[in-house]
Amino acid sequence: xxxxxxxxxxxxxxxxxxxxxxxxxxxxxxxxxxxxxxxxxxxxxxxxxxxxxxxxxxxxxxxxxxxxxxxxxxxxxxxxxxxxxxxxxxxxxxxxxxxxxxxxxxxxxxxxxxxxxxxxxxxxxxxxxxxxxxxxxxxxxxxxxxxxxxxxxxxxxxxxxxx
Numbered sequence: 731x732x733x734x735x736x737x738x739x740x741x742x743x744x745x746x747x748x749x750x751x752x753x754x755x756x757x758x759x760x761x762x763x764x765x766x767x768x769x770x771x772x773x774x775x776x777x778x779x780x781x782x783x784x785x786x787x788x789x790x791x792x793x794x795x796x797x798x799x800x801x802x803x804x805x806x807x808x809x810x811x812x813x814x815x816x817x818x819x820x821x822x823x824x825x826x827x828x829x830x831x832x833x834x835x836x837x838x839x840x841x842x843x844x845x846x847x848x849x850x851x852x853x854x855x856x857x858x859x860x861x862x863x864x865x866x867x868x869x870x871x872x873x874x875x876x877x878x879x880x881x882x883x884x885x886x887x888x889x890x891x892x893x
Contacts, residue, residue: 768823768824768825768832768834769823769824769825770821770823771804771821771822771823771824772804773803773804774803774804775801775804775822775824776824776831777801777806777822777824777831777833777852778801778802778803778804779801779802779886780800780801780852780857780882780886781798781799781800781801781882781883781886782798782799782800782852782856782857782880782881782882782883782886783796783797783798783880783881783883784796784797784798784799784857784878784879784880784881785797785878785879785880786808786810786861786876786877786878786879787876787877788874788875788876788877789860789875789876789877790877793877793878793879795810796810797809797810797811797878797880798810798880798883799857799878799880800819801822801833802819803819804821804822805819805820805821805822805835806819806820806821806822806833806835806837806848807819807820807837808846808848808861808878811837811846815839815841815842815844816839816840816841817837817838817839817846818837818838818840819837820835820836820837821835822834822835822848823835827851829851829853830851830852830853830854831851831852831853832849832850832851833848833849833850833851833852833859834847834848834849835847835848836848842865843865843866843867844863844864844865844866845863845864846861846862846863846864847861847862847864848860848861848878849861849862850878855881855882856879856880856881856882857878857879857880857881857882858877858878858879858880859877859878859879860875860876860877860878861875861876861877861878862874862875862876863875863876
């Protein structure tokens, strides 16, 4: 009796885990969240070579973490997030709007089931936007939203994102 119950429980847990994690398994480098009108920049984009020094913090609260936001070789990275959890540089999408060049990038932590979606705007040497951090466990999902802003670092062109 116990072994049949254990087998049913194991199968049920496996199905539940695939329902939760299945959509995030096997995501390739090029896959990004989509927003109407946004396009991939490929190996290089109009924001490449830009490095912004700024801050980030919980939405609606003071920005209390210094960060550097880098665009290079078609990828975007937050240096602070790379340092804290090894979040890698990832491709970014763009579209031009009256507010400036809007961008979107999604990066996943290689050691935890966590990801950050960066959605921001670059205009007149400034960057600002929202970073949505999501952590998933089999029994809960937690989402936090952060605001970020920064100024273009002088001489920031022809950058390569360090591995």
